[in-house]
Amino acid sequence: MSLSVKIVKKLKDITLDIEFETRGSGGITGILGSSGCGKSMTLKSIAGIVTPDEGRIVLNDRVLFDSEKGINVKIQDREIGYLFQNYALFPHMTVMENIKMAVKGTRAEKKELAEFYLHMFRIEELAGHYPGRLSGGQQQRAALARVMASKPSVLMLDEPFSALDYSLKEMLQLELLEELKTFEGDVLLVTHSRDEIYRFCESIHVINRGNITASGSVKGVFQNPGTVSAARLTGCKNIVPIKYIDSHRFFVPDWDAEIAVKNQEVPRDADHIGIRAHYLRKALEKDQENVVKCKLRRFLEDPFEVALVLENGIWWKIPNDIWASELKGQIPDRVVIPEEGIFFLKDL
Known part of the structure; x- marks a missing residue:
């Protein structure tokens, strides 16, 4: 049928x-x-x-x-x-x-x-x-x-x-x-x-x-x-405008950060990116690329996870066990934007 x-x-x-x-x-x-x-x-x-x-x-x-x-x-x-x-x-x-x-x-x-x-x-x-x-x-x-x-x-x-x-x-x-x-x-x-x-x-x-x-x-x-509206409706918290640099780099004005991607190309017609709040991770000392400063604006606590809302607008959601064991309940200085979590969007 x-x-x-x-x-x-x-x-x-x-x-x-x-x-x-x-x-x-x-x-x-x-x-x-x-x-x-x-x-x-x-x-x-x-x-x-x-x-x-x-x-x-x-x-x-x-x-x-x-x-x-x-x-x-x-x-x-x-x-x-x-x-x-x-x-x-x-x-x-x-x-x-x-x-x-x-x-x-x-x-x-x-x-x-x-x-x-x-x-x-x-x-x-x-x-x-x-x-x-x-x-x-x-x-x-x-x-x-x-x-x-x-x-x-x-x-x-x-x-x-x-x-x-x-x-x-x-x-x-x-x-x-x-x-x-x-x-x-x-x-x-x-x-x-x-x-x-x-x-x-x-x-x-x-x-x-x-x-x-x-x-x-x-x-x-x-x-x-694919589109900003679809990303919002599917629950994506981090949607920001970007500026194209070349096929593997773009700049995010809201984060004052240059982001590089190695395993995909930056579409010339993409004007935004999205990254879901659970995909972020704490930056280690060895991490130099795709790193954004982490300054807390608001801390939100749910039954099974915490949400960090940063000054630059980034939402970072962390399961309670990770927050307690890996982060020790402390806000890190930097956060990594992992390439595998990035998707490119058009604002139609």
């Missing part, structure tokens, strides 16, 4: 201009972006809730939308399963009635299939309950059971964990992974959480102000985001 999306939609603050395809081999595709970037609007366009100004949407060789040919298939005929951020259960219907609403067939067939999905998602005892009496996790399972009962070709999850507390969120993430094992179609997961993308997804599209700024495998994009 495959989904092809190429749409343009003018919104209040941005113009949504999106183009991507799923692999058609199942798996979860992540759509990562900050609030207001156009993530949810992309899903709504695919589902038919919103009509793009122009473009084309094709699911399994079936055209769902084509602005030039005047094709715009109705929502209920698109075979799209959409799990809304707030789950969108009908409050005046029981869980059983909510699931039946998604099933086509006779009354007996609806009941049989609804019971099947109640069992699949382990919520049989909630069949007669109304949504208002359910916990957040129960509502999510009920909503997912309703979506799956419609037998969609593509499943779209819009910020499915955003309304849950931390402990419940992690438990439901594991449950959802188990529940999706039986789904043979493609899944789109919209989120602003890099952790959810990394845990769940095989491929990723990063959206910034209505445009896709990076695409590829999740590990590939995290290792080399």
